[in-house]
Amino acid sequence: MNAGLTDAAVAERVAQGKSNAVRQRAARSVADIVRANVFTRINAILGVLLLIVLATGSLINGLFGLLIVANSVIGMVQEIRAKQTLDKLNIVGQAKPLVRRQSGTRSLPATEVVLDDIIELGPGDQIVVDGVIVEAENLEVDESLLTGEADPIGMHAGQKVMSGSFVIAGAGAYRATEVGPQAYAAKLTEEASKFTLVKSELRNGINRILQIVTYLLWPAGLLTIYTQLFTTTHTGWRQAVLRTVGALVPMVPEGLVLMTSVAFAVGVIRLGQRRCLVKELPAIEGLARVDVVCADKTGTLTESGMRVSDVEELGGQRPEAVVDVLGALAAADARPNASMRAIAEAYGQPPGWIATATAPFKSATKWSGVSYGDHGNWVIGAPDVLVDPASEAAAQAERIGAQGLRVLMLGSCDVAVDHPSAPGRVTPVALVVLEQKVRPDARDTIEYFAAQQVSVKVISGDNAVSVGAVADKLGLHGEAMDARRLPTDPAALADALDTHTTFGRVRPDQKRAIVHALQSRGHTVAMTGDGVNDVLALKDADIGVAMGAGSPASRAVAQIILLDNRFATLPYVVGEGRRVIGNIERVANLFLTKTVYSVLLALFVGIECLMSKALHVDPLLYPFQPIHVTIAAWFTIGIPSFILSLAPNSERAHPRFVRRVLTSALPSGIIVGTATFVSYLLAYHGRHATFQQQDQASTAALITLLVAAVWVLAVVARPYQWWRVALVATCGLAYVAIFSTPWAQKKFLLDPSNLRVTGTAVAIGLLGAAAIEATWWIRARVLGVRPRLWR
Structure with missing residues (x-):
């Protein structure tokens, strides 16, 4: 494993100007602000008229x-x-890559990355500078922000990666080859972070009015x-x-x-005082015009953290064996999501379990797994994906999920998890029940939107019954729909969105399609989310709202970042x-x-x-x-x-x-x-x-x-x-x-x-x-x- 640069090598590159020290915001300096407010066309007109009046000797008329x-x-x-408010909040909200150096691995501001730095990657991480992959373990990268193509790209050592793309699965590391103005990130950040009043109906309207006035x-x-x-x-x-x-x-x-x-x-x-970072000024106006809010469940309507509330064995394994498997799976995940972190907190790593193959969790497949040689091949994920939805195990999971709980299935499979046909035939072993706490202010927020005639659509990758139960607690009543039954035709999809409020098992590409379908019916759509699976929809929504604790990729594409992770801040926006x-x-x-x-x-x-x-x-x-x-x-x-x-x-x-x-x-x-x-x-x-x-x-x-x-x-x-x-x-x-x-x-x-x-x-x-x-x-x-x- 590459140990990274020494501190002396880092200092040398900084002295040579080979760092990523580019201005992260296209904000004007104080001097620019002063000049822009003093030397205006209107001030010039009034100034000339003032001099003319003073020439007459009538001081009172020069008032x-x-x-x-x-x-x-x-x-x-x-x-x-x-400017001061935005700059302070931007420091909190910016992505901090995990940089590996000989003095240690730590999160650093993107501006402190230097040429040849080794940067570690995990799900949701945004690639901040151009580079070459040096380590890859089931690494998949999404370049949709650059190319518009949403299909993930498998990465291997030696392949180039472009800044602005982000990791959707696996882990790895890359060496920085282009930093500062030479990196694509510099142009991307300059464009995406611009502090501007343009592209606003209000601003454009005032410009039109001023044109009429000029005539x-x-x-x-x-x-x-x-x-x-x-x-x-x-x-x-x-x-x-x-x-x-x-x-x-x-x-x-x-x-x-x-x-x-x-x-x-x-x-x-005012929004800055509520820990809300507005990256583009028209976002304030835009959210006021929104009539549909698409809200992710986990991290938005519920707290991000979870805890294991129960494990129900389905037969075939001793309880202690189930505990060992769960502990081993959690320990093998280098970048665990919220579910795996909860399992890791509940169960420790058993001795002697050595991973021979791994399959990272992906939003599209909804399962992850590890092969352990003599200890077998194990997968954990959505019950209705791993086994027949009509099976007794899937039905039991659905009954538990109807209470608003998240349910994962632990199962053994007959092929290695990295096999092309994985997971193969899965034998259910246990159901892992995770408890999520509904945000205490979520219901008030939902009621506020209802009073303001703003529709709320809950879209989640979780089981539809579980999502529907959470929505029902918040006052969003109605039948939940499994997104696997959603039509692909845009018009039919829009019809389904008119009749349903809650959707489960939604893939990332479906979230984007839902946003497009709503927009096709004349709706102004806001999308809230915190995960890498929300990025495509966040980018294409009229207003993207990311949570401060969310993935760097989600924060990068959103116009508004809720740094306090509170969905209840949206009514104030x-x-x-x-x-x-x-x-x-x-x-x-x-x-x-x-x-x-x-x-x-x-x-x-x-x-x-x-x-x-x-x-x-x-x-x-x-x-x-x-x-x-x-x-x-x-x-x-x-x-x-x-x-x-x-x-x-x-x-x-x-x-x-x-x-x-x-x-x-x-x-x-x-x-x-x-x-x-x-x-x-x-x-x-x-x-x-x-x-x-x-x-x-x-x-x-x-x-x-x-x-x-x-x-x-x-x-x-x-x-x-x-x-x-x-x-x-x-x-x-x-x-x-x-x-x-x-x-x-x-x-x-x-x-x-x-x-x-x-x-x-x-x-x-x-x-x-x-x-x-x-x-x-x-x-x-x-x-x-x-x-x-x-x-």
């Missing part, structure tokens, strides 16, 4: 520049916190610049510049992308996803409504200016200066959107994000923009207006805008809870305070002293609010959803 600071600081803080901004912005700077010469250049900037600033949806990133980042942090989706929809409604009414108002004023120029009459000034649109954003968008984006929200996620946002924001924005323009026209006194009259007209337009915009907030905040009502009321009262305080009136260039003008503005604003309320009810009817005022 919107605080948005640049707020956008940058909030984004940086949240993303850095999310609106260009004509409205150019028209405003032309009309305010070149047709309103009677007002002076400073007023023209300020009015131009006042029109352009609210067109920019400065907080939409920020609030989306913050909502996702906070979700990562669903809750975070729903919070993100629901809250971002609210925030997008607010920001897009502002952009729509800003663009519409700019177009109204611009068209009026062009018509006035053609008629040789005095053109209309834009109603607002930058300070007006700044205070308008404070309590109708800025502060409320930040609170709403982080607030609890358990509403079911709805599809067609863009349609839902546009059908809400477009009518609201059109109503607010039209009402504001009408109010401004009624209050405007023409070219001969005094500065006081112009301020009164601007104030009237602002009052109308705020009354309608606050009602938009009131609609977006539904269904109401006490704190949402308080939020809307506080925002409305804040504006009442601003408009009624002499100091604020002076600082913010407001003049509500003309009661006739102010009263008309309030009345028009209330009419706009009534129209917004009507569109909310009409929209609900068009979308086919039930309008809810209160939760």
Whole structure:
């Protein structure tokens, strides 16, 4: 046996750069995060507009520049916190290969592997670097993650193995021949571990919305610049510049992308506190949209550990002989699974039993065995696989399994276990009864999914009757199906999945087929698992959820890893996803409504200016200066959107994000923009207006805008809870305070002293609010959803 490298040889290779020290995550550094949040397109636009305003000498109108600071600081803080959370959890969740060196064999981070290291392999281990097999004992490798081919490949000494593949059976060791950037693992890890917001309906929807906004901004912005700077010469250049900037600033949806990133980042942090590693951000959103959860039984619904509760002899052997055989089988397994570990804990190795041939356990065959020369050939595995399911021994095993217990059959066979026809004819010797403890929180989790209209399918390699008994304890009633009777036709398989909830004796390829069949019926599928037999299904499911104590291969392909191994953590992931989706929809409604009414108002004023120029009459000034649109954003968008984006929200996620946002924001924005323009026209006194009259007209337009915009907030905040009502009321009262305080009136260039003008503005604003309320009810009817005022 190769003893591995010496410590001196390892140090020498590290010094030469021949180690696997590659960055394990494609996460940005702190410097990258700072640059990405400071040097943004929106900050650039606002920065240029700020410099233009400061050139006029009006410092108060430059108050919107605080948005640049707020956008940058909030984004940086949240993303850095999310990065720190993910990096800490990733250290816990990453695979640690078993490296053999002359100083000893121990688990090391993959980054500490060096060229020529000897790495030991067992079932479920992922191959972390490229190499050549040096030892193989019934070793089988699955390369489906690389090639898509699910058939296992038998490995022998001298064969090459590629990083990214994983072991499904047997044991062995390989020598690292390619490490670091040269190994395929570097590319695989970089791609699979990328911290990203892409490939998300929510993110893609926001990008589409921003594209639409961009198309609106260009004509409205150019028209405003032309009309305010070149047709309103009677007002002076400073007023023209300020009015131009006042029109352009609210067109920019400065907080939409920020609030989306913050909502996702906070979700990562919250889930991290529950020991849940989210490897890809869209997984939070994706699980919120899931309507079917395929759950493995062992390790998910039940505890991973087991204990031997009974051994029932079936005749033909003395009890002490059965104990010896079980002890010998457990001792011969170099990488025991949970069942064999339980047997090893119960029975010690007998003296004088020397293995002459071994057959490792495989999910496809469901048995393992060892030949001992004079002591005979022994197998242990599923009773209904090793003997005729109609036999008395199999029937007895089924009766025991109906109590929710796992049952293995010990049998002797007439050929060596490595013979091509193994196991041959099997003589039943004993039934080994293993007790698994159902997770105490599993039932609550199942009930949560039922309440949320999410179907749960239990798929397991165990006996169908046993799996059905466990499911029944958890409230999943119905007939269990033996997967060996499942049809291979995808349509027929999908029909079977519609009528059954629990499936036993499921092979790994069948788990994948079940996922595909559910997806073919339009379902969004989450797969949970912890074993090597779950990898194919985890990889192809919409969302793969692995247990932290599961195999390295299962953790490698999953988007979400439950580091505390608790199935009960999933509802919190669903809750975070729903919070993100629901809250971002609210925030997008607010920001897009502002952009729509800003663009519409700019177009109204611009068209009026062009018509006035053609008629040789005095053109209309834009109603607002930058300070007006700044205070308008404070309590109708800025502060409320930040609170709403982080607030609890358990509403079911709805599809067609863009349609839902546009059908809400477009009518609201059109109503607010039209009402504001009408109010401004009624209050405007023409070219001969005094500065006081112009301020009164601007104030009237602002009052109308705020009354309608606050009602938009009131609609977006539904269904109401006490704190949402308080939020809307506080925002409305804040504006009442601003408009009624002499100091604020002076600082913010407001003049509500003309009661006739102010009263008309309030009345028009209330009419706009009534129209917004009507569109909310009409929209609900068009979308086919039930309008809810209160939760």
